[in-house]
Amino acid sequence: MKKRSNVVKYNRWGYIFLIPFIVVYVVFQLVPLVTTVGNSFFEYYRSGLTQIGPNWIGLENYKSIFSTPDLWQYFGNTMIMWIMGFVPQILLSLLLGAWFSNPSLRLKCQRFFKTVIYLPNLIMASAFAMLFFTLFADTGPINSILMQTGVLDAPYSFMSHVWSVRTLVALMNLLMWFGNTTILLMAGMMGIDPSLFEAASVDGATATQVFFKITLPLLRPILIYVMITSLIGGLQMFDVPQILTNGTGDPMRSSMTLIMYLNKHLFSKNYGIGGALSVFLFVITGILSLIIFRFTDNRKAIK
Amino acid sequence: MEEKKGVSIGVRRVIAYIVLILISFFCLIWFYILFINATRSNSELSAGFTPIPSTHLIDNWTNLVKGTLPIVNGMLNSVLIAALSALLCVYFSTMTAFAIHAYDFKAKKFMFTFILAVMMIPTQVTVLGFLQLIDKMKLTDTFWPLILPSIAAPITFFYLKQYMDSTLSISLIEAARIDGAGEFRIFNTIVLPLMKPAIAVQAIFTFVTSWNNYFVPALVIQSDKKKTLPILIAQLRSADWLKFDMGQVYVMIAFSIFPVIIVYLLLSKYIVGGVALGGVKE
Numbered sequence: 246m247k248k249r250s251n252v253v254k255y256n257r258w259g260y261i262f263l264i265p266f267i268v269v270y271v272v273f274q275l276v277p278l279v280t281t282v283g284n285s286f287f288e289y290y291r292s293g294l295t296q297i298g299p300n301w302i303g304l305e306n307y308k309s310i311f312s313t314p315d316l317w318q319y320f321g322n323t324m325i326m327w328i329m330g331f332v333p334q335i336l337l338s339l340l341l342g343a344w345f346s347n348p349s350l351r352l353k354c355q356r357f358f359k360t361v362i363y364l365p366n367l368i369m370a371s372a373f374a375m376l377f378f379t380l381f382a383d384t385g386p387i388n389s390i391l392m393q394t395g396v397l398d399a400p401y402s403f404m405s406h407v408w409s410v411r412t413l414v415a416l417m418n419l420l421m422w423f424g425n426t427t428i429l430l431m432a433g434m435m436g437i438d439p440s441l442f443e444a445a446s447v448d449g450a451t452a453t454q455v456f457f458k459i460t461l462p463l464l465r466p467i468l469i470y471v472m473i474t475s476l477i478g479g480l481q482m483f484d485v486p487q488i489l490t491n492g493t494g495d496p497m498r499s500s501m502t503l504i505m506y507l508n509k510h511l512f513s514k515n516y517g518i519g520g521a522l523s524v525f526l527f528v529i530t531g532i533l534s535l536i537i538f539r540f541t542d543n544r545k546a547i548k
Numbered sequence: 549m550e551e552k553k554g555v556s557i558g559v560r561r562v563i564a565y566i567v568l569i570l571i572s573f574f575c576l577i578w579f580y581i582l583f584i585n586a587t588r589s590n591s592e593l594s595a596g597f598t599p600i601p602s603t604h605l606i607d608n609w610t611n612l613v614k615g616t617l618p619i620v621n622g623m624l625n626s627v628l629i630a631a632l633s634a635l636l637c638v639y640f641s642t643m644t645a646f647a648i649h650a651y652d653f654k655a656k657k658f659m660f661t662f663i664l665a666v667m668m669i670p671t672q673v674t675v676l677g678f679l680q681l682i683d684k685m686k687l688t689d690t691f692w693p694l695i696l697p698s699i700a701a702p703i704t705f706f707y708l709k710q711y712m713d714s715t716l717s718i719s720l721i722e723a724a725r726i727d728g729a730g731e732f733r734i735f736n737t738i739v740l741p742l743m744k745p746a747i748a749v750q751a752i753f754t755f756v757t758s759w760n761n762y763f764v765p766a767l768v769i770q771s772d773k774k775k776t777l778p779i780l781i782a783q784l785r786s787a788d789w790l791k792f793d794m795g796q797v798y799v800m801i802a803f804s805i806f807p808v809i810i811v812y813l814l815l816s817k818y819i820v821g822g823v824a825l826g827g828v829k830e
Contacts, residue, residue, distance in 0.1 A: 255651065256652050257653070258647070258651055258732075259647045259648070259653040259656060260647075260653060260655075261731075262643050262646055262731075262735070263644060263648075265644070266640060266641075266699065266705070267700075269640075269696060269697060269699040272681075273693075273696065273697040273700065274666070274674055276681060277674040277677030277678040277680075278674045280676075280681065281674055281676045281677035341568070349557060350557065350560065350561055350564060351561075352564060352568075356817075358572060359820050360816040360820060361572045361576060362575055363819070363820055364809065367756050367812050368760075368805055368808065368809075369778060369805060370762070371762045372778070372781050372804040373805070375781050375784065375785055375797075375801050376578060377578070379585075379794070379797055384594065386596075390597050392596075393596065393597070420575060424575075425823060452560070477670065480670075481670050481672055483762075483763055487762075488762075488782055491785050504672050507672065507675075508763070512767070523672075523675075523676050524673075526670075526673045527669070527674075530669065530673065533668070534665070534669070
């Protein structure tokens with residue numbers, strides 16, 4: 246009896262140790278989430294120096310963001326730039342992961358290569374974007390190199406063409422994230438039972454067959470995890486296009502992302518529309534996280 | 549048969565090395581150009597690119613520090629915010645992980661599921677309410693809204709919880725209890741030291757994330773003296789940059805990027821290993 250009450254006494258500490266997390270989470274995440282949702286139902290914005298609202302208007306803010314083409318254009322921009330970065334990223338990461346985890350290839354200097362490919366991930370995205378802006382400027386070093394080597398006769402204006410700006414954003418995202426993806430996929434590949442590979446080589450399978458028939462199917466859970474987390478990250482794309490285009494998303498707002506759009510509303514204290522936009526983003530990421538959550542949960546149950 | 553296989557592996561190895569060297573080149577070339585250009589004067593820069601460093605690094609730096617951007621101040625602010633965030637984040641995330649790992653209580657399962665469920669919610673979607681809240685709390689234009697929220701970090705928690713599952717046995721805690729140690733003391737003197745390797749990895753990641761953070765600080769900080777490096781970078785971008793001395797622009801970018809690269813190279817062994825540990829959810 247005494248022992249039991251002691252255990253209960255100890256277990257009270259579980260709650261005590263959770264207090265800091267819960268208090269901070271509720272104050273800085275949960276309450277803001279609720280008030281953000283609340284704002285989306287009010288007419289609440291600033292016009293010059295006067296503040297309009299808050300007046301209850303129900304779903305008017307949602308109607309207004311969904312009926313203008315802006316939201317869909319920015320959603321499209323975000324997705325296009327994400328896909329342009331993600332497709333080469335996953336292909337490159339699969340290839341490198343397969344090479345790094347292949348014991349018969351015995352690659353030397355693996356540590357060096359892994360260190361190099363992971364490096365761009367830690368770079369300040371805003372500084373990296375500023376760097377690319379200066380490197381690819383009309384008078385910048387890339388144009389200067391291209392002209393010195395005779396590739397171009399006149400400088401190419403990277404910043405004033407739709408697809409060159411989008412390509413630069415995608416390239417930066419690719420550089421910043423493929424190292425991370427490679428390391429995750431490689432860890433997954435190392436986790437595959439080596440006897441499967443041995444059996445395959447006894448049966449005379451080629452390296453390509455092994456990759457497509459064994460590695461890829463067994464890697465599916467991690468591939469889905471990588472894809473959805475990358476998609477969630479892609480929806481949050483902000484620093485790189487914001488700095489590269491100075492917040493304008495030019496040319497003609499073709500590289501304006503959803504978060505850049507939200508940022509504009511936040512800066513001009515346009516709380517009603519900003520709230521509706523936040524809820525839209527929240528619902529999309531919520532659905533995506535739910536997929537991962539269900540998925541990793543199922544895997545646990547199977548094991 | 550044996551020989552043929554050997555040749556094909558040899559060829560594949562050569563291809564792999566060539567591709568890896570090319571990829572490494574494309575990862576590093578930008579930073580090489582940055583370094584070269586940071587050492588060149590404005591007139592040298594406008595004459596076109598050369599791959600050889602020049603001698604104006606110090607000049608560019610002194611010009612930058614004397615200029616209008618409060619860059620040294622910005623770096624000190626960034627270091628302060630990032631260091632405090634990292635410290636609070638790992639200490640309290642370890643505490644949260646310990647609570648879920650070592651104790652049995654009614655809400656335990658709910659809390660664990662809850663934290664996992666909210667792990668993917670991006671800060672961007674709650675930032676509107678967050679800004680209104682800190683405005684009401686009179687915390688706008690202070691460092692607190694950038695530091696305190698790091699106490700509740702679901703991803704750090706998840707990583708530490710996984711590490712704890714494999715290193716911290718309940719019998720160790722029970723032994724300490726028999727010796728008469730209080731729960732809080734057990735946490736500080738036994739759990740924290742045991743978790744050091746995982747805590748170090750997460751402290752680095754939190755530091756770098758905070759150091760690089762631009763979105764929230766740009767909305768919270770207003771006065772020049774409190775601006776962090778990413779905000780100053782954005783300011784540099786929005787200024788009429790053609791009027792600038794480009795040597796200064798490059799030094800400024802280099803100044804934001806190279807400290808992280810140096811720290812990373814010193815600690816890369818732990819960082820690259822840590823990514824793989826945290827990412828694969830088993």
